[in-house]
Amino acid sequence: MSEYVTFQHGKSRFDQNTFFGRFRHFLDVIDPSTLFVSEKRLQESVELLDRFKQGTLPAGVTDAQLWQAQKIKQAIIHPDTGEKILMPFRMSGFIPFGTPVVVGLLLPNQTLVSTIFWQWLNQSHNACVNYSNRNASKPAPASKFFQGYLGAVTSAVSIAVGLNALIQKSSRFSPTTRLLVQRFIPFPAVASANVCNVVLMRHSELSEGISVLDDDGNVVGTSKVAAKHALLETALTRVVMPMPILMLPPIIMSALEKLPLLQRQRRLVLPVHSLVCLAAFGLALPLAISLFPQMSQISVNQLEPEIAMATDCKIVTYNKGL
Numbered sequence: 001m002s003e004y005v006t007f008q009h010g011k012s013r014f015d016q017n018t019f020f021g022r023f024r025h026f027l028d029v030i031d032p033s034t035l036f037v038s039e040k041r042l043q044e045s046v047e048l049l050d051r052f053k054q055g056t057l058p059a060g061v062t063d064a065q066l067w068q069a070q071k072i073k074q075a076i077i078h079p080d081t082g083e084k085i086l087m088p089f090r091m092s093g094f095i096p097f098g099t100p101v102v103v104g105l106l107l108p109n110q111t112l113v114s115t116i117f118w119q120w121l122n123q124s125h126n127a128c129v130n131y132s133n134r135n136a137s138k139p140a141p142a143s144k145f146f147q148g149y150l151g152a153v154t155s156a157v158s159i160a161v162g163l164n165a166l167i168q169k170s171s172r173f174s175p176t177t178r179l180l181v182q183r184f185i186p187f188p189a190v191a192s193a194n195v196c197n198v199v200l201m202r203h204s205e206l207s208e209g210i211s212v213l214d215d216d217g218n219v220v221g222t223s224k225v226a227a228k229h230a231l232l233e234t235a236l237t238r239v240v241m242p243m244p245i246l247m248l249p250p251i252i253m254s255a256l257e258k259l260p261l262l263q264r265q266r267r268l269v270l271p272v273h274s275l276v277c278l279a280a281f282g283l284a285l286p287l288a289i290s291l292f293p294q295m296s297q298i299s300v301n302q303l304e305p306e307i308a309m310a311t312d313c314k315i316v317t318y319n320k321g322l
Contacts, residue, residue: 007066022290034075034092042076045069089132095281101125102277105186106249119156123193148201156193160185183250194238202231212316220311223303230320233292241288248280296320
């Protein structure tokens with residue numbers, strides 16, 4: 001496939017039916033270079049896309065220019081509200097602004113206060129990113145987002161503090177082993193908080209159902225079964241996503257800290273730790289969100305009878321969300 005295929009407005013230039021295609025697409029989505037786009041460049045990109053839709057493109061405009069213009073617009077402008085997303089809460093800002101939080105979560109010898117602070121800060125950052133990139137086509141009460149945020153913070157802090165207390169009281173661990181085990185506590189805390197957030201934010205879909213579409217993109221009905229599949233896939237993605245981010249750095253750092261250089265120069269431990277977290281974050285995020293396509297498929301036979309009666313398609317699609 002050529003690097004730049006024929007431009008299609010609102011579509012990805014990479015095949016979303018393959019894992020590698022989705023991976024390359026999300027590398028574009030989280031590309032931090034779009035954080036430095038000037039207001040003038042943004043307006044030029046928006047105008048170029050408007051002229052494409054109107055059929056009034058100037059001569060000489062290439063597909064590569066159109067794809068780049070769309071990448072810039074999608075990184076900065078919310079598709080539903082048309083407003084600019086604040087820089088720290090854009091998907092392109094998730095890694096540069098989220099890495100310091102990950103470093104804080106994985107700091108060794110955490111106190112009760114520092115554990116609570118970093119878990120709260122992490123969930124607050126996640127909540128702001130989720131809200132800023134929400135589906136705003138259907139207005140949702142702010143109370144729903146607050147409920148999800150409160151649930152995520154409560155579960156993350158409770159599990160992190162509880163596990164820390166259990167490990168501290170355990171007599172089976174040596175001081176060295178206890179320190180190593182404590183470094184892995186952020187993962188179960190963050191993963192459970194992510195699942196809690198998904199359930200609290202989207203539990204109404206289980207009773208109301210979500211739209212399923214035919215091959216032409218037309219809505220053929222609302223399915224509770226598809227909603228269950230969508231929530232399970234999203235929850236799995238939210239569990240897998242923090243796994244390499246929060247599991248790899250402790251493993252790598254436990255090995256690096258034994259090196260003579262870091263034994264002698266302890267002040268290098270934090271910078272090295274930060275670089276390891278940045279590398280793990282940068283690789284894990286696109287890998288995790290590429291696991292499932294945004295639009296998932298399901299057999300009509302698995303859905304409600306009324307869905308099967310409403311379409312001749314054997315396979316329908318649904319938007320699983322992120």
